[in-house]
Amino acid sequence: MYQYDVIDREFLTDRSNEFRHQVTRRLAGELTEDQFKPLRLMNGLYLQLHAYMLRVAIPYGSLNSRQARRLAWVARTYDKGYGHMTTRQNIQFNWIKLKDAPDILDALAEVDLHAIQTSGNCIRNTTADPYAGATAEEIDDPRVWSEVIRQWSTLHPEFSYLPRKFKIAITGALTDRAAVKVHDIGLILRRARDGSLGFEVIVGGGQGRTPYVGPTIKHHLPASSLLSYLEAVLRVYNRHGRRDNIYKARIKILVAALGAEEFGRQVEEEWAKIDQGRADLGDLELARIRGAFAQTPFETLPARSEVFEAAKAASPALARFARNNVKPHKKPGYAIVEVSLKAVGQTPGDATADQLDVVADLAERYGLDDLRVTHAQNLVLPHIKLDDLPAVHAILEANGLATANIDLISDIIACPGLDYCALANARAIPIAQDIAKTFADPDRAETIGELKIKISGCINACGHHHVAHIGILGVDKKGEEFYQLSLGGSGAEDASIGKILGPALPADKVAPAIDTLVDTYLSARQGEERFLDTYRRVGLEPFKEAVYAQAD
Amino acid sequence: MPKLIKLVGEQAQWAENTFVNVTDEDAIPEAGDVILSLTRFQAEGDALLSSNSRRVGVRIEPAEEVEALAYDLPRLSVVALAFPKYRDGRAYTSAHLLRERFAYQGEVRAVGDVLQEQAGFMVRCGFDAFEPNDGATPEAWTKAANRFRHVYQRAVDARPIAADERAVQAKEGAL
Secondary structure, eight states: OOOOOHHHHHHHHHHHHHHHHHHHHHHHSSHHHHHHHHHHHHTEEEEEEEEEEEEEEEEGOOOOOOHHHHHHHHHHHHSSSSSEEOTTTTTEEEEOOOOGGGHHHHHHHTTTTTTTSHHHSSSSOOOOOTTTTTOOTSSSSSHHHHHHHHHHTTTTTSSSSOOOBBEEEESSSSSSOGGGSSSEEEEEEOOOSSSEEEEEEEOBBBOTTOOOOEEEEEEEEEEHHHHHHHHHHHHHHHHSSSSSOGGGHHHHHHHHOOHHHHHHHHHHHHHHHHHHHHHHHHHHHHHHHTBHHHHHHOOOSSSHHHHHHHHHHHHHHHHHHHHHHHOOOTTEEEEEEOOOOOTSOOOOOOOHHHHHHHHHHHHHSSSSSEEOOOTTEEEEEEEGGGGHHHHHHHHHHHHTTTOTTSSSTTOOOOOOOGTOSSSSSSSSSHHHHHHHHHHHOOHHHHHOOOOOOOSSTTTTTTTOOOGSSSEEEEEEETTTEEOOOOOOOOBBBTOOOOOOOOOSSEGGHHHHHHHHHHHHHHHHHOTTOOOHHHHHOSSSSHHHHHHHHOOO | OOEEEEEEETTTEEEEOOOOEETTTTTOOSSSSSEHHHHHHHHHHHHHHHSSSEEEEEETTTTSSSGGGTTTTGSSSEEEEEESSSSHHHHHHHHHHHISSSSSEEEEEESSSSOGGGGGHHHHHHHOEOOOOSSOHHHHHHHHHHHOOOOOOOOSSSSOOOOOHHHHHHHHHHO
């Protein structure tokens, strides 16, 4: 992972001191809550239903063991012993006291972590493929470019008061694990025919009230021109994005209003006026950043591990884990291991302090000290030797971390919902727990195959329900929680926005409705079709009929 | 008249505000320095600039484009960029364009909801005069503007960015 230098560290110290000064002024009554609010938000500190929530940035979802242990320590010392992984690869602590926040930020800064720009109308933490540097599919490592953007966007003087928040995601692989088409800017690393590295630039995707799959405005941006081009996009947005209505202020509204072609033309016009020699990083700094990612000293290993094969044959649990949570690695003899935070009955995306410590230990001992957070709210050990898989699995299992359900029906994305969030209309967590219980039989879950359920407690769509195979949106109907189902969305490379199935259902009817949807799919499925494929082939009607016929 | 802070080098200092901010309803005073709205300037600016020796500035609202001033900039002493709310960040882009694209040498003044917490961003975008409305003193302003020892991205100030500092370090390390 990227190694901070003195400059990066001094920057965090200065930021931490600035925030301590602001909190002191607030606690002394020199700042009103109104004046303090934007300052704390710029440091990821929200006032929620019950307490302050601190959102800590995990740049492009990448952690080392020391950082993970520090997060565990924060959870234990200042929270109720757990943290929540977000759909933007960050971690949230839900029970923070204002007076502790400066100490927490100091403690985080000691391990190169911070909460800068995890809130506010600025460029947020850039997210990336959690398999970066480990997957064979990769054209280039998206972490390098994410780090370039992290530095450029940090306290950007021109773009810290945008019309609305701004989220960038990058993938270097064709399989999209970063949801790049539903971000303000999505970047896909590509090689041109002549071999030169560049980005496909997608602008104006998004979720919330008005979901869009973003259009491509540039097919091949030379990689070294990334920052000047981003500057052009942000400048056009900063000047022309709407500021009269918070719900129409995201860049997707501007892009949709102008049309992708006209928006792209305005960006090109602005870009042509920018002095690229000044705006872009030189080759020297690009090379330094690339070089500052610690080398991963892979060993030369055989592609097949007899230890692993024998253990798998002896243990059905390990075999199941291998089928669902172990993914191919670019190096022979290694694997990418997904650690599910979706055990039945658990709050999706929550990890206890002890679990964080366990995964940190595994990363340090077996995983080249590398650990990732996924936008699906799970963890990843990206570099595990096949020979070590049985040992790693045993430790995960002993700590409630070996749920073998990645991308299966119980691997549910859910926002914190009305249990925590001041914006929510309905709870999300109990719905997720209900569904997970309904499909607790792992054999059945595997028979059903890939099925992505995502739950949001309100229209802001933090739970990504628009891009779920089955999306669930909590709505408030005269003070009662109801849930609107939608089908056929995807946040991956085949991105699409789901279609609403029909009238919203009361909470106790959601899991049974999912059961009906699954039965309908299983009886219509052809060959190896996923739920999404069957839906796309047969359409909404058979599903709608099945669910509402039963409800009548 | 709001108190005015000006930047002299890296230091903020109190400065005398000789400009009268003329609203569109006011008559333009007989003499003295004035700041006009863009509309008023476009209607009456030429006459003012050529008839006497007073200095003229223009106030630009966030939705107005500084490009409208392109040909007048050499004659303008002040461009005042308005922040109706501190959250409206369009004036940062306006300041950036004035300095970098039009090489404007005159005063770029922040007016409206101007807070010391924004000092660093404003200075980096090319503002050199401020009418703070949070009672900030020049000392507080200087401190806020220089709170960070390092900056990461090129702006219109002359500060070396992290990449420059690293290049120097690398060179020194190589010697």
